[in-house]
Amino acid sequence: MKKILSVVLGLTLSGSCWASSASFDEYVEKLKVEARGNGISESIITEAFKDVTYKPRAVKADRNQPEKKLTLDEYIPRAVPDWKVEQAKSLYKQHYDQLQQIGEQYGVNPRFIVALWGVESNFGKFTGNYSVIDALSTMAYDGRREAFFRKEAMAALEILQQGHISPADMKGSWAGAMGQCQFMPSSFLSFAADGNGDGKKDIWTTEADVFASTANYLSQSGWDEHHTWGRQVKLPNGFDTSIQGRDAEKGKYLQEWGAMGVTRYDGRPLPKLDKDIKAWLIAPDDANGRVYLVYNNYNVLMKWNRSYYFALAVSHLADRILLD
Secondary structure (H helix, E strand, O other), rough: OOOOOOHHHHOOOOOEEEEEHHHHHHHHHHHHHOOOOHHOOHHHHHHHHHOOOOOOHHHHHHHHOOOOOOOOOHHHHHHOOHHHHHHHHHHHHHHHHHHHHHHHOOOOOOOHHHHHHHHHHOOOOOOOOOOHHHHHHHHHHHOHHHHHHHHHHHHHHHHHHHHOOOOHHHOOOOOOOOOOEEOOOOHHHHHOOOOOOOOOOOOOHHHHHHHHHHHHHHHHHOOOOOOEEEEEOOOOOOHHHHHOOOOOOOOOOOOHHHHHHHOOOOOOOOOOOOOOOOOEEEEOOOOOOEEEOHHHHHHHHHHOOOOHHHHHHHHHHHHHHHHH
């Protein structure tokens, strides 16, 4: 493991004390020291931090995220409007051959690749205009999650060192999420893939790389191409909803849920599969709202983004691509 020079200088990696007694410019100098200790070249450090700027709008965005909680009945139509479904279907057809090839290579259902693309960045239209180095330096300096954002800044520098993108073109959200699949830099290093064979992993402008990177993430996170994500269900009167949740011990086989009176949303019995599958009951609002039985692929989507609502939006869009 590469030794981090900042440890030698007494700058702890786990604390959030760097920013408390330093100006932003002084803080950036400390980031440069850490980068050198991580083996980042002087030319990359110079170019990456050449015009680095503190971004108060990023801090404001972090601290003023919306507090109002929508119900799923309100959220799903906003996250997956009909126009987005039509775009998803059109793009699925447009890129069909490439998506099928990548889906087969990674063992991932192509419609989920398109659905993630649509929910994350509206098919690459909204990827963020912040310099990633600006955003991550700002968020680290802010101090609330310094260790996390400092780690991501070092990962961003590693991406630049590998030559996948230039500092000027490395754009993302206020939090440093990058490209059309909105990977944080550490996720890029773990999952980004070269879909078109040009030697670069370009999740900003190369759709083949976006698709391959998305598929690789899902594949490495445990995706099972032989099953879908789950289904909306109906509970019998008086059902004990305390057994809901995604904890491992709360998973039951479909036939067990069926024996407890859980049905498809339209009242039909749950499907009988040649090989039964484990499912978890979730009610993200409450038992009076939408209720689902979800399979392991839904748990994989929750690794991508830990929001029940996000994972359900992706799942809903993937279903609309297939069924409409």
